[in-house]
Amino acid sequence: MTAIMTGLFAAMLVLSVPVGYALIIAAGAAVLVNGGTPVVVAVVKLFQPTQSFPLLAIPFFILSGSLMMSGTLGQKLIQFAASLVGRFHGGMGQVTVVGSTIFGGVSGSAVAEASALGSMLIPWQKREGYPAGFAAAVTASSSTIAGLIPPSIPLILYSTVSNTSIAALFSAAILPGLMLAVGMMTVCYFSGRIRNFPRLTNTGNLSIFGKSLISALPALLMPCFIVVLLRAGIATPTEVSVIAVFYALVVSLFIYRDLTWQRIHAALVGTVITTGVVMLVITASSLVSHVLITERIPVLVAQWAQETLINIVLIILMMNLIMLVIGMFLDLPAAILLLGPTFVAIGHAIGMDPIQLGVIICINLSIGLFTPPIGTTLFIGAVIARVPIGAVVKELWPFYLVALTVLVLMSYVPALTIY
Template sequence: MTFVMTALFAVFLVLSVPVGYALIIASGTAILWQGGTPTVLAVVKLFQPTQSFPLLAIPFFILSGSLMMSGTLGQKLVAFAANLVGRYHGGMGQVTVVGSTIFGGVSGSAVAEASALGSMLIPWQKREGYPAGFAAAVTASSSTIAGLIPPSIPLILYSTVSNASIASLFSAAILPGLMLAFGFMLVCYFSGRLRGFPRLTDRSQMMGFGKSLVSAAPALAMPFFIIVLLRAGIATPTEVSVIAVFYALVVSAVLYRDLTLARIKDALVGTVITTGVVMLVITASSLVGHVLITERIPALVAAWAQETLGTAVLIILMMNIIMLIVGMFLDLPAAILLLGPTFVAIGAAIGMDPIQMGVMICINLSIGLFTPPIGTTLFIGAAIARVPIGAVVKELWPFYLVAFVVLILMSYVPAFTIY
């Protein structure tokens, strides 16, 4: 069954069939080909994930992020970032990184962040004299920080396939996320200094730091608000996501007074579309998981890795190489749901903490989002900047270097994922 499913899935990807449909058709065909599994059971397996209470957190976190990012708060966040780092070398690139880190604590989605933040900051950087390729590269790479800063949707998906605590995953991913942000800021600083990029010195574009901090405080507080509620056991992840929506409504309506019916409608429509895409992949991965578990693929792969590679160092290296390759062709949610069960089994066999495994997987697959040939944030950044993909990739190599260093540290030094 697994061979038939894999072969069909590869063919459908070459034919540009959407990933969710490709997974359903490939796994469904494999089940029918093998026989022995009642059709009714296959249908039940397909819809079973939709009954998961923790997964309700995904649409609510998406909705809260849409409500907060689409209004005045987005402008306040950019103003805060500009006041914080705009005056330094490569300042406008650093503004993008800081903005991405903060937006990540609001949206939890790298794709949403690249679209929202890129549409504001890429044209701004181009007007100020930054190369279009560099502006797109900063946006494409830094937007992936959203995959680590709470409320990270990839981490929520990983928790569903590993049964790891969402609160622990959120806590463990904060430090790696900040390390990526700091590393990307260093790239912007040295690039700006060596290449003479302009700095933000025009006072008319900046307000006092204290004033900008107060204006952006509601968004800055969001990740800590989520972690405190989860770690203190006050609310479940799903309950926290609902509270986040209420928080976004109050902040927009009371503090910024920019909440309109049109904004609510747009946020709801966007949430439904995004959730539909994610849930299609989740339901499809349930059928794939049934095929893999029926043939004991995770256990067989774990046993093979132990017998062939022997040491944990080589096994972790193998997993990272596989993920880097898969991440170049599959979107992050699909890759997590497909690789997660097998890699969790391998991690358990070598004594790797599932929380460390989750952080490693999210960092690794996030790199795929800005890696050709099918990097989602890479294409978004290039489209907004109106430059060829090749021009953006040339500017990305130092960002890849930073990401790989953080990935290696998270893979081999458990202390960096303390929760």
């Protein structure tokens, strides 16, 4: 079954069939050919994930992010980031990284962040004299921080695959997310200094910083209050996501006073579309997982890794290399749901903490979002900047070094994720 499913799935990806449909067709064909699983059971497996209570958090977090990012708040966040780091070398690139880190605590989605921030900051950087390729590269790479900063949608998906605490994952991912941010800001600083990029000279005033901080405070508090509610056991992840929507409505209506029916309608439509895409992949991956588990593929792969590679260092290296390759061709949610069961089995076999494994998977597959040939945020940045993909990739190599360095640290220093 697995060989049939893998072959069909690869063929349909070559034919540009959407990932969700390709997974359903490939897994469905494998089930029908094998005949061991009744069709009714296969259909039940498809719809089983839609009954998962924790997955309700996804549409609500998407909605809260859409409500907050589409209004005045987005401008306030950019002003705050500019007042914080704009005066330094490579300041506007650093503004993008800081903005991505803060927006990550609101949206939880790298793709949404790349679209929203890129449309604001890439044209601004180009007007100020930054190379278009560099502006696109900063946006494409830094937007992936959203995959780690709470409320991270990839981490929610991993928790459903591994039965791991969402609160623990959110807490563990904050440090690597901040490490990525600091590393990318360092790249922007030295790039700006070496290449003499323009700086923002009117942003270092303490008064301006104070005003921008107060204006951006509602967004800055969002990830903090999410983690506190979860870690203190006050609310479940799904309940926190509903509270986040209420929080976004209150902030937009009473603090920024820019909430309109048009914005609510646009946020709802965008949430339905995004949730539909994610849920299609989730339901499809449930059937794929059924095929893999039926043939004991995760267990067999874990046994093979233990017996062949022996050394834990080599096993972790193998997992990382596989994820780096898969992440270049599959989108983040699909890759997590497909690789998750197998890698959780391997991690259990070698005694790796599932929290550490979840952070490693999210960092690793996030790198694929700005890696050709099918990097989603890479394409978004290139389209907004109106430059060829090659020009963006040429500027990306120091950002790859930062991301890979953080990945290696998370892989081999468990204390950084399970502290």
